[in-house]
Amino acid sequence: MSDHYETLGVSKDASPEEIKKAYRKKARTLHPDLNPGEEAANEFKRVSHAYEVLSDPEKRSNYDRTGNENGNPSGFGGGGGFGGFGGFEDIFNTFFSQQPQGPASRTRQGQDALIQVRVDLVDAVFGVNKEITVDTAVSCDVCEGEGTEPGYSPETCDTCGGQGYMQRQVQSILGTVVQPVQCPSCNGYGTVIKHPCHECYGEGRVRERKPLTIKIPAGVADGTRIRLSGQGEAGVAGGANGDLYVELRVNPDPTFTRDGDDLHATIVISMAAAALGTAITLDSFDGPQEISVKPGTQTGDVVTLKDLGATRLRGGGRGSLHVHFEVRIPDDLTDHQRDLLRQFAESRNEDLGRSEVVEQKHHTGFFSRFKERFQ
Structure with missing residues (x-):
């Protein structure tokens, strides 16, 4: 029987990785698909069997100790206490494992x-x-x-x-199977x-x-x-x-953002346009849309255009287009323009040094409102 280490071309202290690498190298050149012929086929079988033994730690240990992958040189006294026969796991696999279907x-x-x-x-x-x-x-x-x-x-x-x-013939306590x-x-x-x-x-x-x-x-x-x-x-x-x-x-779109099925756009208008009101044109995905700016429009006010949003993926129909206004306060007034604004403020009896703190509205619970009602 040929030496498995010589068959693979490795030393007896070769690592598992070296054994695997040597097997793959030989298998690539000897595989029947690439190297037809009876001699190459027989050599491929020898190489495959050698790798099967040396890649299994237990089989390799037995082989190194006895020179036989069954773990005993004379065919008796093998592992599992059954003298050269496989253990109960081998017997179970032999008799009860599924047979190949083809x-x-x-x-x-x-x-x-x-x-x-x-x-x-x-x-x-x-x-x-x-x-x-x-x-x-x-x-x-x-x-x-x-x-x-x-x-x-x-x-x-x-x-x-x-x-x-x-x-493949396997030795068990029942004999050769x-x-x-x-x-x-x-x-x-x-x-x-x-x-x-x-x-x-x-x-x-x-x-x-x-x-x-x-x-x-x-x-x-x-x-x-x-x-x-x-x-x-x-x-x-x-x-x-x-x-x-x-x-x-x-x-990302330069004009519109999306929230669910709705679209949002922000339009910057001048202080005069916000105060006096006007009409502006917005180029939407559906073409130009005329937007009415009411007199007294404030930053944060919104105009909603129905059915100009995104198409609903399920259920049909479309969302809305929400147009948000941002009032731009000029920061490059001339002296004459400042005088005109002061005159405007005086005509409205506005005190430029006066400010107003907005009272925050806090939502109260049901029992708090119930208590306030009867106090």
Whole structure:
């Protein structure tokens, strides 16, 4: 029997990471998909078995001590007190573990993907069809997802005969029993790809940037996610596509802010316009809107325009547009203008040095109001 350390090309004090690295290096060159032939297949089996023993701490310890992975040089006196036979756990797994139902399928569904897309506020209000480009996995055009060169197909594995698993003899207290294990030559698939596609290297898919049109419904908000079924990554070996999730990010608007389904805008008006009243025009998302400024308008006053807000995502209809006024006090008056303002104040008997403290209104509870009522 060959030495497992020599088979992998490592020293007896090699670390688990060194053993794993050596196994992967040899497996890449000896795998039947890349190196067909009986000699390479036999060597691949030896390398796989050596790794199976040396990667298991208990098996490796037994092997180092006795030279046999079963833990005893003569076939007797092994672990568990049963003289070379497996323990009760091995017996249970042997007789009661599920038997393989056949070779595994190479086909696997593609993964879901999440991307972020930025839209303007006006597009979030009314909805839009947006063109984007997605970097994703798509089905290989050369092999049409099969993973093999055109004209070839996966071939039945010579090692397991297409079963995907092999029978391994295991010693137990009941004698020698047979246990199924995954075939190391085909990795349980039952077939090997001896002629992998030159474009996708046998995976059946390639990465590509593809254009995509997204229909963004009216009323979406910042952070809304849209699911596009079947637009995610293509599956392996012709498997179904995953889903694509689009997370929307709404760009700030220079004029409008959004609160739920309502829009808000702030208009700065002059002191004279606020005092005398006027009419101004606001360019809304629905076009120019005439806003009436009543005489005596104060900073913080609001005019509400119905049905000019954001579209309701569910339930239909639209919110309101709230126009807030800010009265701008000039800070660059000329001497003549100051004289005119003083004359204006005198004509109204206003004392420029007088101030007024606004009384705060406090909300009281029910019992407080009830008590005040009867006092």
